[in-house]
Amino acid sequence: MTPPLAAGRGLFLTVEGPEGAGKSTHARRLYETLRVELPLVLTREPGGTPLGEAIRAVLLDERHRGMRPEAEMLLFAASRAQLVAEVILPALAAGTCVLSERFVDASIAYQGYGRGLPVELVRRVNEVATQGLRPDLTLLIDIEPHLGLQRARGADGKDAPAGRGDRLEQEDGAFHARVREGFLELAREDPGRFVVVNGALPRDDVHRALLEAVRRLLRDRGWSR
Ligand code: TMP
Numbered sequence: 001m002t003p004p005l006a007a008g009r010g011l012f013l014t015v016e017g018p019e020g021a022g023k024s025t026h027a028r029r030l031y032e033t034l035r036v037e038l039p040l041v042l043t044r045e046p047g048g049t050p051l052g053e054a055i056r057a058v059l060l061d062e063r064h065r066g067m068r069p070e071a072e073m074l075l076f077a078a079s080r081a082q083l084v085a086e087v088i089l090p091a092l093a094a095g096t097c098v099l100s101e102r103f104v105d106a107s108i109a110y111q112g113y114g115r116g117l118p119v120e121l122v123r124r125v126n127e128v129a130t131q132g133l134r135p136d137l138t139l140l141i142d143i144e145p146h147l148g149l150q151r152a153r154g155a156d157g158k159d160a161p162a163g164r165g166d167r168l169e170q171e172d173g174a175f176h177a178r179v180r181e182g183f184l185e186l187a188r189e190d191p192g193r194f195v196v197v198n199g200a201l202p203r204d205d206v207h208r209a210l211l212e213a214v215r216r217l218l219r220d221r222g223w224s225r
Helices: 023-034 050-060 069-093 104-114 119-130 145-153 173-189 203-220
Strands: 012-016 040-044 097-101 137-142 194-198
Touching: 012 023, 012 104, 012 203, 023 040, 023 097, 023 137, 023 203, 040 069, 050 069, 069 097, 069 104, 069 119, 104 119, 104 173, 137 173, 137 203, 145 173, 173 194, 194 203
Parallel strands: 012 097, 012 137, 040 097, 137 194
Antiparallel strands: none
């Protein structure tokens, strides 16, 4: 493995996007490509720790249809607080980079824009959960909700009935349209941190665009030549 060129804190990268954008596939592929070049940890939210994975099961369980938006926001934040303290901050402090599938932007998009909780409230709660940590780069894989949900609920490209999938995937198209708009708004507000890639493009093209964005950051921060 090539030793890191920069000593000190690792870089924190996140991958976001609406349902069916291909986040997991692309995060895994980025991780496989980059881990031979730099010390890197791959994690996901909700989850990434034993407690977080238990919270994830509760959050996605369709039996909890009556979950209040506030309860939902706090459970996502609880999983995040554990992940930040147990995995992300120690890794960054040791000079390891972290690639996380989802982070606070997902709570702002889903619980803020999607559920209608005040965005400022979601931000405040998450200041506690993250101890103020912010990503150095956020890769937003954008996808039109109709196409994304088709992919998420059924086999790639095949039509699938609405209402299928986990508790959040089961929300209606209007919810997912607000979530997508929330992500795009966040990207517009912080163009220095976000890179938006069209998730409807062929997979290899999406991968190349994501990789290029990470490599640019690595160069800018002295992690590669
Ligand atoms: P995943 O599909 O990325 O594995 O995430 C599980 C679901 O949780 C997905 O529907 C997005 C949703 N989610 C939120 O609503 N808020 C959050 O803060 C996070 C991290 C995920």
